Amino acid sequence: MRMIFGLVLLVGLGLAGFAVYMAQGYIDQYERQLAAERAARTQQVDLVPVVVAKEHLRYGQQVTLDNLRRVQWPKTSLPEGVFQTAEELFPEGKPKFRTVLRAMEAGEPLLAVKVTEPGADAGLTSRLTRGMRAFAIRVDVTSGVSGFLRPGDRVDVYWTGQSRQKQVTKLIESGVRLIAVDQIADEDTSRPVIARTVTVEVSPQQVAALAQAQSTGRLSLSLVGADDDLVAEVVQVDQKTLLGIEDAPVVVEEKEEVCTIRTRRGAEVVEIPIPCTN
Structure with missing residues (x-):
C-alpha cells in the first residue's frame, strides 16, 4: 500500500512539474508576443484626417460637403495645401461651396490649388497669382x-x-x-x-x-x-x-591735312597755305 502511495505521489509530483514547465513556456511566449506587439506599435505610421473627393470632380463643378469625405492619411506625407477639416474648407460666414479648377478622381485629396476660394467661380480672376x-x-x-x-x-x-x-x-x-x-x-x-x-x-x-x-x-x-x-x-x-551675311567693313579715307595762315590785305582776309609742322 505504501508503495502504491509513494508511486502515486511521484507521478503527481512529475505531473505538477510538467504543468509548471508548460505554464512557464506559455507565459514566456505570451511575453514575447506582447513585446513584439508593443514594438510594432511604436513603428506604426501616425495618421491624421484628410478631406478627399468622394467621386470624380470635373472642371467648373461646384463642390460641397456632399461631394467629400474624410479619410486617415499618413502625417509625414501630407500634400501641400490639403484640407483636414470642414471648417478649414468652408470657414464660418463663407459660402458653403467651392469650384473645381482641376479635375480630381475619387479618393484624391482636395488641394487649395485645385479649387477656388469659397463662393468663387472658375473664372480667370480665380486663376491669377x-x-x-x-x-x-x-x-x-x-x-x-x-x-x-x-x-x-x-x-x-x-x-x-x-x-x-x-x-x-x-x-x-x-x-x-x-x-x-x-x-x-x-x-x-x-x-x-x-x-x-x-x-x-x-x-x-x-x-x-x-x-x-x-x-x-x-x-x-x-x-x-x-x-x-x-x-x-x-x-x-x-x-x-x-x-550669314556679314556687313562690309567701312573704309574711312584719310584727308590730307592742310595748314594755312590768315593775313589781312586791306579789307580782305587771305588764307595762305604753309607746310604743317605737326
Missing part, C-alpha cells in the same frame, strides 16, 4: 503652335518688326504661363483648339511690354517643355544674321 495680370495675345495657326497650346502650358514670346531700318525677330518674354486659350481655361482639356487669342499671366510691367510689342509688330509663341527649367538667353535675329 497675387500681383499678376491677364493679357490677351492675338494668334493664328502659325503663331499659336498649330493648336497644341493648352491652359497651364508655358511659352516663350517672340516679337517680329522693324528695328533700326531692318526686320528683326527678338525674344521678349520667356516662360510665360497660359491661363486660357480662347474661352477655355480648363487645364485638363485634351481637345486641340486653333485659337484666335491666348491669355497669359504676366506682371504689370510685362503687360506694358507685350502691349507695345503687339501694336508695333507681330508676336509668335514657342511652346516650352513641361520639364524644361532652363532660362532662355537673349535671342535676336535679323535677315543678315539668318543668311
